[in-house]
Amino acid sequence: MKNILIDINIILDYYEKNRRERYPESIKAFDYLKNKEFAFIASSAINNIEFLLYDSLSLKYPQLTRKNKLQIIHKCIEEILSFFKISKTPSYVEIDYENIEDSLIVASAKAIDGLVLTRDEKLLRKYPDKTISPEEFLKTYTSNNFETQKVEMLDLTRETFYMYSDIEKNIDEVIKKSNFILSDEVKQLEEKIASYIGTKYAVGVSSGTDALVLSLRALAIQRKKQEYWDKEDLIITTPFTFTATGDAILRSGATPLFVDIDLDTYNINPELVEKAVKKYGKKVKGIVPVHLYGQPCNMDEIVRIAKEYDLFVVEDCAQSFGAKWDNKQTGSFGDAGCFSFFPSKNLGGFGDGGMITTNDENLYEILLMLRKHGGKNKYNVDHIGYNARLDTLQAAVLLAKMKYINEFTERRRKIAEIYNENLKDINWLKTPYTHPKAYHVFHQYTIRVLERNRNVVQQELKEKRVDSMVYYPVPLHKMKVFKKKWDGSIWGIKRK
Template identity: 60%
Template sequence: MRNILIDLNILLDYYETERRERYPESVKAFDYLKHKDFAFVAASTISNFEFLKYSYISREYPHKSRKQKLKIVRNFVREILSYFKIAKTPSYVTVDLDDIENSLIIASSRAIDGLILTRDKKLLEKYPEITIHPRDFLKRIENERNDRIPLLDLTRETFSIYPEIEERIDKVINRSNFILGKEVQELEENIAGYIGTKHAVGVSSGTDALLLSLRALALKKKGEEFWDKDDLVITTPFTFTATGDTILRAGATPCFVDIDPETLNIDPAQIREALAFFASRKKKVVGIVPVHLFGFPCDMDAIMEIARTHDLFVVEDVAQGFGGSFRGKKLGSIGDTGCFSFFPTKNLGCFGDGGMITTNDDTLAGLARALRVHGGRDKYNVDHIGYKARLDTLQAAVLLAKLRHVDRWNALRQNIARKYSEGLSGFQDLRLPPSPDALLPSCVEHVYHQYTVRVRNGKRDALREYLKSRGIEAMVYYPVPLHKMKVFQGRCEIFGELQEAEKAAQEVLSLPIEPLMGEEEISRVIAVVREGMERVRS
């Protein structure tokens, strides 16, 4: 559903008895829009409503004092604001001085890319592309079941807390301190506190978080700028390209071992076998990069025990797991470093690229801070081969606004996942994500960056096409394991046949898990997936 901006006449239809009876479609549309995340009222409309409602009450109840009248009006406004979000009036839209009221609401509608719900004939005739009558809106609702459901609706998420984001951004603009401004430091402090680490270092992307971590570890452990080609770093082949690519860029060689078919995460048993295999061939493994894929934590007890036994570093790839935990510890606080991505689609995402490194190691934190600004504290006299990999202040401002809501959004994702798992059970060829409590009771918090099922017996693509035909977006993460990619040919080590990773790449399918999805949308996804499974089964 497109964003809806409620015009003044609709508010008055709802809050005045005679108009309620005369315009029932306005009332019905208003009631439908209550508490919807895509429903807005313009700030200018609220001001006009206060003025007109006060005048109306003064005529109807002349005996009431001014204080009593104001109290009544403010109660109405308080109620309206509990139902709907406020849309600002932007300065970049030209105002028609002959019709100030309509100009202001048009400006507000354009700011949210929304439709104005109105009965104003002049508006409806002059701006049919951005207006809708309550009658037509109600018809649209009836056809809503055929609307597209995206994998993630970033606009919905943004506008749900837009005043907070706008306030944060305005403060940055007022100071114009766009590079490593105070918001970056504030975000670093807040995230270090949230994750439970001594340090957090803001960087330009999750990819750079991985790269700078690996570079910093080379400097600390070897006293050299880069790892050597003979230094092996164990990781999973079933992940995004950056996990393996950054190992290469740090000078080391990625060593791919297979995944656990239940969790889709790297298999600690395979890590142990790989270490024994490479030791027998006099090859040196220096570290492990576990990936908390789709928000499901890796078995960090096993991985850290392996790392301690073999004197290996551990860099946690938490790009998809912000807010997740393992045995009471937040992901990103367990290894030598934690690497986070704030790409817009992540559980905590900004308005572009952004990332963070978390660590309890003073030396690694200091090196990461140096590497992100060309390699030294003094950019005119640098110590190391560095990068321009800072987190922008504007992105930090957006993240500060969103950080307050991430636990709530993660809880909503978990609720959707529970409903999916309950509603999609019973199909032999549909393998649902494992319940964290079934694997490690009370030890794992899965934040469901994706809700990823496995569709067996070659039926995945057929199900995906059916969902697409019914307006349900679904994605395949990841169709090609890293060891099959051209970039890693001749540049990696492979332990075993990696059959589980290759099988997963042919079966996985991620369903919509927008945290602000409504109950109707969740039910529709379940119904359409079930329909699709019945079709591909026959």
């Protein structure tokens, strides 16, 4: 089955009252296609739809003010965008000299390897292998043997095309200026994120991993007055995280001291952190809490322990953009907050990227040096540095996406609520628990399979075309890199 690109005439049939009665097949096809993974509209069609709806409203309802008309139209467009994915009309198309609109719609369908669903007789005749009529569509696509919709782990095209115009504008601006390294866009994003998170400073870097490495290195320079931590220096973290958290600790010279998690939130257990600090004493230099799946750790306790024992805190916020603990953003509690803009993250770029937030001016100065070869002057440097800058193009994309972050976070939370409600009576699985002080942003919606075999459950989901993944199949303390190098001696405190 091919993807379907819905032509403007079908959209107008759906939204214009008198056409609804005249073209019931269009309405049926439109209704069937709502929220289907294979249903698209062309980006070039959106302005046309707005224009034609405006025209038709003006004709039929001359009493409506411009403001009223625009309100109605924007509601329709919003709805269309929530139903269908957008196929970006390519900038380079083969021109149909008889009808430019036909060339655009056919090129947009070609870009998604799809068929144009249209009532336009001429178009149907001219491009028989690239078009399909509503009648034909209903016959073939709605038959019983047609597969049900697939639920993907992640559908980035849908997200990207939702905000395509903003992204495209920002990218075009970068191309025009061609200032690709640490440009205005990077500065603007740093300011925007510092203000969003509520810190004085933010430093754009090349990935979430680099955000962690640079922060830990900067703290060694600040606190220990040396380039790296020593192997005997212990940094407490959770073993239930992505590799990068533990790896960054090793790369900063220190040894990770793994402390077990809380079985409700899956985040590091503060009681066990304190036990580990007491057990290992002055060797412990800091804590790296990870706000896993988008739920903040108990920052009241972590900050208290850090103050009491003079430890630094570097928050791993790779999965928690926008999450709050007690109404305060993650990334604003510790000495540094480390964010990832990996494409799948809640705020994701078009490649790798990251950000460090901090309130500490001295740490900020060191971080600026480390991300740019190690000095204020890169031709005469003070420290062992990195080439770890955030690309201007990534910053431009992220600035466009920032506009939508609150809307998307709210959507994630609503969807999580729907899942919670519908899964709550299944006794063999555990739905996510959210701490009352936490504003969870559901980077992942993670369930625990309790009494059944997880692989079987995954297989059953697969048969129903629902994707799932295991986050994480191997905890860090069982990974070769940590075991081999440190001989398992890094287990702080295990749950009983």
